[in-house]
Amino acid sequence: MKVDRIGDRLISAGLISSDQLDFALKEQKRTGDRLGNILRQLNLITEDDLAKVLAEAAGIQYVNVRTMSIDPNVVSLLPEAVARKYKVFPIAVENNSVTVAMADPLDVGTIDRVQQQTRRYVKVVSSTEFDILTTIDKYYGAIREVGNLEDLIEDAVKQTEAKGASEGREDLGLVAPVIKLIDLLILTGVSERATDIHFEPEKNLVRVRYRIDGVLKQGPYIPKKLERAINSRIKIMGNLNISESRLPQDGKATVSVYGKPIDIRVATFPTIHGENVVLRLLNKEQLVIGLESLGFSERNLSRFTQAISRPNGICLVTGPTGSGKTTTLYAALMRISTPERKIITLEDPVEYELPLIRQSQINVRAGLTYAAGLRAILRQDPDIILVGEMRDEETIDTAIRAALTGLLVFSTLHTNDAAATIPRLLDMGVEPFLAASSLVGVVAQRLVRLICKYCKQEVPPNPELALRLNVPDNKFYAGQGCKNCEATGYRGRTVISEIMLLSPRIQKAIMERADASLIREIAREEGMQTMLEDGVQKAINGVTTLEEVARVV
DSSP: OOHHHHHHHHHHTTSSOHHHHHHHHHHHHHHOOOHHHHHHHTTSSOHHHHHHHHHHHHTOOBOOGGGOOOOHHHHTTSOHHHHHHHTEEEEEEETTEEEEEESSTTOHHHHHHHHHHHTSEEEEEEOOHHHHHHHHHHHTTSSTTTOOHHHHHHHHHHHHHHHOTTSOHHHHTTOHHHHHHHHHHHHHHHHTTOSEEEEEEOSSEEEEEEEETTEEEEEEEEEGGGHHHHHHHHHHHTTOOTTOOSSOEEEEEEEEETTEEEEEEEEEEEETTEEEEEEEEEEGGGOOOOGGGTTOOHHHHHHHHHHHTSSSEEEEEEOSTTSSHHHHHHHHHHHHOOTTSOEEEEESSOOSOOTTEEEEEOBGGGTBOHHHHHHHHGGGOOSEEEESOOOSHHHHHHHHHHHHTTOEEEEEEOOSSSTTHHHHHHHTTOOHHHHHHHEEEEEEEEEEEEEOTTSEEEEOOOHHHHHHTTOOSOOEEEEOOOGGGTTSSEEEEEEEEEEEEOOHHHHHHHHTTOOHHHHHHHHHHTTOOOHHHHHHHHHHTTSSOHHHHHHHO
8 A cells, every 4th residue: 555645545635734744754754654653643643534544545444333333242253352352343244244343454364363263254344443442342341451330339438448537538549449440430431432521529429420522421429438539549640739628729640541642631629518520531532633524514614724824813713611612723723734834832721732833831820821921932933823712901912913913823712603702802902903903714613413323313393493593494303312322312523613704894893893793794794604504504414403503502
């Protein structure tokens, strides 16, 4: 398989640029490593991206084995030890053949081994190593390496009680079953694609919940008597002060799941029933860094590309917390990043490391605020700057002046829609002529859940909802609930957005301090599709549901 063919396929898929491929090929000459490995090490593509392209190049079907519902009788054809050793998983049987998902579908030795074991002709499809190992744990015995949840809780209670109240908090956090219990809860979160794990103290228990596809899902209940031990273990992992429970704390940790590093942000917060603890799971393999992969409509993708291709100015992404703003900004930076450009970011915190980009994070205790950091960045001779958030007047003023002196600046703001960004900037002290002359575009976005493709069916629209959203008479779809989507009818998320490009008419309206409604009207006349319209169109296209659009807009 030719290297340049793989590179060309990655470019055609919109996953990398030609400049990024050139840089990776130079690294390949220097290191002698495979191109795919180098692109993954540079965080330009994910394991999933590479598996899809390699499968396509080899003429082999790619499947996401984690999302499939597989007959246990099929799974039983292959012993767990063989499946785990060779990173292979049986997914279907037809007549005298068995179809298996393999991390390396060109490994003839593994194919022969499976054929001998099953005594059937082997058909091969491709999947990622991570997805195969996750599925092995799911079907072969519920993560037996760590242990059974109920048994771990029982052992943890016995051992923490045996240590007695006289033991220090750190000793409680080092009890073996407690360590295994936390490992199991994190492993479960990663396996179920959770972005956050919540440990919520109540009067008589600790509730565990997972945020999956933007919605909290109930997890196990843990006895109240384990609360101190669990909190201590998490604080040890996050390098926090174990004895401090009266004040909020933030920390970070890194764990290995199936050989993949998972970064964890730890945040504690005191409540009347104890410390509420949230773990944010940052899985680099799940980071989507191609603009085309985020879910923008073709129309909005073209408008966004137009905004970020400007040589200078400010491009803002707005939306509430958890609406995907950081991912969109990272994807934009990766689209325009070249070896000839210097890009520097200032974030709080740095969530994912990006190649060819100098990333830094604020440290308020040390005096590195957004305003102070941005002033320092301007002395680093950058071409493009990303500022995590426009928090205060000084930061905004510095960013505007940077844009007016020839730099391209990206940042975020908390507003409900694109047009509302203008009055918000003026309220924060920005002069209308500065806003009009520096701003090049505003992206407002939300994340909606995708209809599960395994149980998707045509359904009649909710008449009240259709009337409220002013939806035309059309076919609509919904998931009926199945094992693949945990009976929710949804699996995965995509973006709905509106993109306002600054035009002479909008600039004139800003100078006249027009309100958001007038600016929105002008933007729509000039081609902006609102978030609601984008969401309704995705519902008509069978991507999401009207209920989901109404939930987030």
